[in-house]
Amino acid sequence: MSKKVKEIQLRRPPVITIMGHVDHGKTSILDAIKGSDVVAKEAGGITQNITAFDINFKGRHLTLIDTPGHELFSNMRKSGVLMTDLVLLIIAVDDGIMPQTREVIQIIKDNNLKTIVVFNKIDLPSNNITKIKSDLAREGILLEGYGGDIPFQEVSARSKIGIDDLIDLIFLQYDLLEDIYTPENTNSLVVLESYKDAHVGNISLCIVQNGEVNVGEYIYSLQKGELGKIRSLKNDKMESIKEATESAPIYLSGQKDFLNVGDTIIFSKSKLNIEPQQTNLIEQIDEFNEEDLFAEKSEVKKLSIILKSDTVGSLEAIVSALESIELNNINIDIFKKDLGDISEEDLNTAKDTHSIIIGFNIKASPRIKKIAQSMHIVLMIYDILYRLVEDVKDAAESLIPPEYIEIDNGRAEIKQVITLSNKSIVLGSLVFEGKILNSSKCKILRKDEVIFEGKITSLKHLKNEVKEVATGTECGIIVSHSIDAMEGDIIVSYIVDKV
Numbered sequence: 001m002s003k004k005v006k007e008i009q010l011r012r013p014p015v016i017t018i019m020g021h022v023d024h025g026k027t028s029i030l031d032a033i034k035g036s037d038v039v040a041k042e043a044g045g046i047t048q049n050i051t052a053f054d055i056n057f058k059g060r061h062l063t064l065i066d067t068p069g070h071e072l073f074s075n076m077r078k079s080g081v082l083m084t085d086l087v088l089l090i091i092a093v094d095d096g097i098m099p100q101t102r103e104v105i106q107i108i109k110d111n112n113l114k115t116i117v118v119f120n121k122i123d124l125p126s127n128n129i130t131k132i133k134s135d136l137a138r139e140g141i142l143l144e145g146y147g148g149d150i151p152f153q154e155v156s157a158r159s160k161i162g163i164d165d166l167i168d169l170i171f172l173q174y175d176l177l178e179d180i181y182t183p184e185n186t187n188s189l190v191v192l193e194s195y196k197d198a199h200v201g202n203i204s205l206c207i208v209q210n211g212e213v214n215v216g217e218y219i220y221s222l223q224k225g226e227l228g229k230i231r232s233l234k235n236d237k238m239e240s241i242k243e244a245t246e247s248a249p250i251y252l253s254g255q256k257d258f259l260n261v262g263d264t265i266i267f268s269k270s271k272l273n274i275e276p277q278q279t280n281l282i283e284q285i286d287e288f289n290e291e292d293l294f295a296e297k298s299e300v301k302k303l304s305i306i307l308k309s310d311t312v313g314s315l316e317a318i319v320s321a322l323e324s325i326e327l328n329n330i331n332i333d334i335f336k337k338d339l340g341d342i343s344e345e346d347l348n349t350a351k352d353t354h355s356i357i358i359g360f361n362i363k364a365s366p367r368i369k370k371i372a373q374s375m376h377i378v379l380m381i382y383d384i385l386y387r388l389v390e391d392v393k394d395a396a397e398s399l400i401p402p403e404y405i406e407i408d409n410g411r412a413e414i415k416q417v418i419t420l421s422n423k424s425i426v427l428g429s430l431v432f433e434g435k436i437l438n439s440s441k442c443k444i445l446r447k448d449e450v451i452f453e454g455k456i457t458s459l460k461h462l463k464n465e466v467k468e469v470a471t472g473t474e475c476g477i478i479v480s481h482s483i484d485a486m487e488g489d490i491i492v493s494y495i496v497d498k499v
């Protein structure tokens with residue numbers, strides 16, 4: 001056996017990340033490879049989480065990482081390539097190069113990643129592969145036969161055409177790689193996603209980078225120092241395992257703190273001395289500022305939010321989406337962000353800080369909902385991220401005070417100022433434009449200068465109180481408070497309306 005062949009056989013399994021624009025069929029390709037049906041179980045049919053699976057094909061293992069294609073999840077896409085050997089860039093042939101295709105191409109270029117372009121949905125009649133290939137060349141992705149050496153495969157995830165050829169191509173390309181990534185630290189994991197389970201506590205989806213990880217070993221992060229001992233390990237099928245080897249996707253628990261996405265975790269049978277370097281991503285509570293409570297009175301209004309989510313990755317995606325909402329004079333303030341279901345403590349914080357509570361892929365028990373109702377706290381819970389973002393935007397917009405404009409009804413010229421025995425002043429006037437409306441707002445102008453602003457409290461025509469008086473008609477007008485009007489002044493009757 002040649003040295004090269006032997007070396008390849010000793011290599012860890014390839015880690016492959018599936019990327020591309022929303023709905024181009026990433027999860028369907030994963031399903032076709034796995035023979036499962038993940039897509040059918042996804043809320044709204046879109047992927048909102050990073051997932052990883054161990055695939056056994058003709059006796060060889062490979063790890064597949066599925067990433068979301070929706071524009072809101074760019075952080076997750078970046079963490080999806082942390083440990084990748086090869087990216088599958090999925091392009092639906094009926095759609096071509098789209099914004100997130102370009103985003104992925106940028107990630108590929110920035111990280112100098114090996115790539116296989118996968119043209120999906122070739123079962124569809126509208127098929128632009130030739131054009132897409134030249135479009136890709138313009139984006140700097142030069143395919144084999146198009147001036148470059150980037151391989152490609154045509155598939156239909158739906159009809160399962162080209163799937164086995166794709167897996168063969170993945171192994172072929174991986175075996176051709178000169179160097180495969182080996183981190184400096186021995187015995188390490190990389191964190192793809194973290195979440196909190198009500199029973200188990202902190203759980204993280206990790207890929208084993210180096211070494212064999214075992215239950216009971218100490219774990220450390222460079223950011224947080226010692227994190228405790230591994231209590232349990234599960235494989236991608238959620239079965240308990242005792243150990244896992246390189247490239248394996250595993251669910252790790254036992255860590256006393258949650259692990260940041262992208263963190264490198266070091267594991268060791270014996271205790272190590274690693275001091276923490278960084279503060280948490282999830283701040284428990286921002287510094288409390290009394291003035292914040294009164295921010296509503298100032299020019300800038302504030303929508304204060306307590307955010308609860310299922311995973312660190314989705315929390316990051318929501319925070320960056322909410323931070324990018326730009327509204328004049330409205331400040332969206334995430335007062336607290338955390339993992340897990342809504343608790344009584346969240347309700348108390350919401351009450352103290354005048355916040356609303358927004359949840360993503362988490363629950364509020366009937367008891368919590370009832371308490372929230374009695375405390376008049378708004379709870380909004382979602383399982384589709386872009387709907388959450390739209391609703392927060394609407395909620396923030398509802399804080400913007402409407403703008404008002406004045407609409408003139410008509411104008412009259414004062415012909416005579418009469419003081420009655422009860423000291424009321426009647427302005428005998430002639431309407432020369434539009435209508436004067438009883439009970440409307442009014443202004444009195446003298447040479448275009450406003451000398452009075454108030455309301456018409458009485459409008460008479462031939463001694464009768466009337467609702468309105470039209471152009472060319474004489475009338476008697478009494479206004480809301482005493483004025484020093486003169487013959488020749490102009491009365492403007494107007495209403496105020498929202499823009």
Ligand SMILES: Nc1nc2c(ncn2[C@@H]2O[C@H](COP(=O)(O)OP(=O)(O)OP(=O)(O)O)[C@@H](O)[C@H]2O)c(=O)[nH]1
Nearest residue numbers: 022023024025026027028046047069121156157158
């Ligand atoms: N005709 C056809 N439809 C496909 C094929 N592959 C996927 N689809 C359909 O395309 C839609 C999107 O597929 P997904 O696999 O959810 O796409 P995705 O890229 O994972 O989407 P996100 O994760 O939300 O970015 C679904 O309705 C699939 O049934 C294919 O080969 N042919």
Ligand SMILES: [Mg+2]
Nearest residue numbers: 026027046047
């Ligand atoms: Mg998907």
